[in-house]
Amino acid sequence: MGVRRQNGKFLPPSKMDAGEPPIKPHKHHHHSAAATHTLSLYLTNGLFFSLFFSVAYFLLHRWRDKIRNSMPLHVISFSELAAVASLIASFVYLLGFFGFLDLFQSPPPPPNPIPTTPWTTLSPPAPPQLTNRSRPNFPQFRRGNRRFRRIRQNAVVLARIEARGLPEGGVDTAGGSGKDHRKISDRFALGRIPVGIAGPLLLDGKEFSVPMATTEGCLVASTNRGCKAMYLCGGATSVVLRDGMTRAPVVRFGTAKRAAELKFYLEDPENFDTLAVVFNKSSRFGRLQGIQCAIAGKNVYMRFRCSTGDAMGMNMVSKGVQNVLDFLQNDFSDMDVIGISGNFCSDKKPAAVNWIEGRGKSVVCEAIIKEEVVNKVLKTNVAALVELNMLKNLTGSAMAGALGGFNAHASNIVSAVYIATGQDPAQNVESSHCITMMEAVNDGKDLHISVTMPSIEVGTVGGGTQLASQSACLNLLGVKGASKDSPGSNSRLLASIVAGAVLAGELSLMSALAAGQLVNSHMKYNRSSKDVTKVQAT
Numbered sequence: 001m002g003v004r005r006q007n008g009k010f011l012p013p014s015k016m017d018a019g020e021p022p023i024k025p026h027k028h029h030h031h032s033a034a035a036t037h038t039l040s041l042y043l044t045n046g047l048f049f050s051l052f053f054s055v056a057y058f059l060l061h062r063w064r065d066k067i068r069n070s071m072p073l074h075v076i077s078f079s080e081l082a083a084v085a086s087l088i089a090s091f092v093y094l095l096g097f098f099g100f101l102d103l104f105q106s107p108p109p110p111p112n113p114i115p116t117t118p119w120t121t122l123s124p125p126a127p128p129q130l131t132n133r134s135r136p137n138f139p140q141f142r143r144g145n146r147r148f149r150r151i152r153q154n155a156v157v158l159a160r161i162e163a164r165g166l167p168e169g170g171v172d173t174a175g176g177s178g179k180d181h182r183k184i185s186d187r188f189a190l191g192r193i194p195v196g197i198a199g200p201l202l203l204d205g206k207e208f209s210v211p212m213a214t215t216e217g218c219l220v221a222s223t224n225r226g227c228k229a230m231y232l233c234g235g236a237t238s239v240v241l242r243d244g245m246t247r248a249p250v251v252r253f254g255t256a257k258r259a260a261e262l263k264f265y266l267e268d269p270e271n272f273d274t275l276a277v278v279f280n281k282s283s284r285f286g287r288l289q290g291i292q293c294a295i296a297g298k299n300v301y302m303r304f305r306c307s308t309g310d311a312m313g314m315n316m317v318s319k320g321v322q323n324v325l326d327f328l329q330n331d332f333s334d335m336d337v338i339g340i341s342g343n344f345c346s347d348k349k350p351a352a353v354n355w356i357e358g359r360g361k362s363v364v365c366e367a368i369i370k371e372e373v374v375n376k377v378l379k380t381n382v383a384a385l386v387e388l389n390m391l392k393n394l395t396g397s398a399m400a401g402a403l404g405g406f407n408a409h410a411s412n413i414v415s416a417v418y419i420a421t422g423q424d425p426a427q428n429v430e431s432s433h434c435i436t437m438m439e440a441v442n443d444g445k446d447l448h449i450s451v452t453m454p455s456i457e458v459g460t461v462g463g464g465t466q467l468a469s470q471s472a473c474l475n476l477l478g479v480k481g482a483s484k485d486s487p488g489s490n491s492r493l494l495a496s497i498v499a500g501a502v503l504a505g506e507l508s509l510m511s512a513l514a515a516g517q518l519v520n521s522h523m524k525y526n527r528s529s530k531d532v533t534k535v536q537a538t
Helices: 033-068 078-097 100-104 139-162 178-182 219-232 256-267 269-280 314-328 352-357 371-376 382-399 410-421 425-431 468-477 489-515 518-525 532-537
Strands: 004-006 009-011 195-203 206-213 237-247 250-252 287-296 299-307 336-339 360-369 434-441 446-456
Touching: 033 078, 139 195, 139 206, 139 219, 195 219, 195 489, 206 219, 206 410, 206 468, 206 489, 219 360, 219 371, 219 410, 219 489, 237 314, 237 489, 256 269, 256 287, 256 299, 269 287, 269 314, 299 314, 352 446, 360 489, 371 382, 371 446, 382 434, 382 446, 382 489, 410 425, 410 446, 410 468, 410 489, 425 446, 434 489, 446 489, 468 489, 489 518
Parallel strands: none
Antiparallel strands: 004 009, 195 206, 237 299, 237 360, 250 299, 250 336, 287 299, 360 446, 434 446
8 A cells, every 4th residue: 555755644545646756765875883883993903003013024034134244132123113013003003903902991090980972871870889898999890890881882782783774763674675575454654662782691611692673762871781781790501491482272062071081092102103104294394393272071182382483483384183073084084173272382471381280481591690790880880689579570470460460560571572572562461471580699699590481482583574674683692593403402502692681771770770770760861851741831
């Protein structure tokens, strides 16, 4: 459906000329600041590397000739003097390039031990006082802090260059041509959602720049602070516990006895291989893992679980279930299929079956945060975090009757990453099931934090992952498309990244709550600073 814009207004197709081609967006031909900065950085590095080795080669040859001719080495010409100066200058530059100069820098003054920039943390100007304890001095921490900021700056620059399919405004400017145009029916426009980069997230020994599409002002900055704290402590580790998508049709019989016969048939191990052959014939990657049945009177709910490769897999499992239903009609001709989805799956709804049995990818992610990082980066202490987690995430959620909501704000991070990477945003409901655990370790000095998420539903092929912006974000994470070497590994890695980002977000928000920084942070990044009473008076 064509839409034309004139004087800030959209015109319907009826007011467009029949033979007039659609208006093409204007393309900017100037280079971005990020690309220019990176190019100049590469040229400078190449210059000094070449200068160092060429001057060293020149001096070695001159000194070899002097030794052969029995000439004094301390007598040097002007060219040799210039070569020595160039060698020293290039050597000092290379020391700074590899980070060795940080070892000789004097520590910053005590009133401001950690210089901050707008992208680093949500830290207030004055950190809270530590009870019965003076502020410690951590030179090793300061060196790691400076190193993280350098890596953070380089990661953001490289992320902007690598995500070439992601327009600067966060929306496809090509007008949705090709496959993009057919992703949804009756589309007439594209919505703009800002996309930020959190990280680097150090997860399982690898660094990831995590794209987040959100309209919340300080969400990316808060998640980035958690990434920074984990990075300074060696990063986080994750384990995928289970991987299987589910679909649960509902069928009805004339009697409850007949319904029970189907349940016994489906759960009999001797029949599984036959059912698996019927189920698996619809896909190269869909492989039946198990069937769980529940009865309500004459109705049977059959929860099929299968692997789906790198796809999220709803369509894949639905096709396999349809094959099995058709096969069962041979022995259960009186079976009445009410619906291919009977809500026992359970999709896009909070459900105990997902919380207990899992759906999609079940992931646990953990990290140990050192005491000095808790004090200096998170501006709180280990004891306060452990107490707050128990009273808020565990006891408070239980008082509210929460179902899978034993966390601070997992849904915030899950939604932002889902929208940025082309996942189904509605599946944020069950994908945000999360329990956050905190415990003091190492004689109470350090903090062990973990998130357990039993139903992360993600894919790296199909659906919204094929859109230009979302495809660029997946490419930024290194998980775009299907894995040729190990089917399913890209989607499992994406699920681990989601859990790692949630861990960072939980750590930062809980620290802000424990230190009393939440309101100030939101007023700084997400609200106007105007005095409302004065505005109303005028």
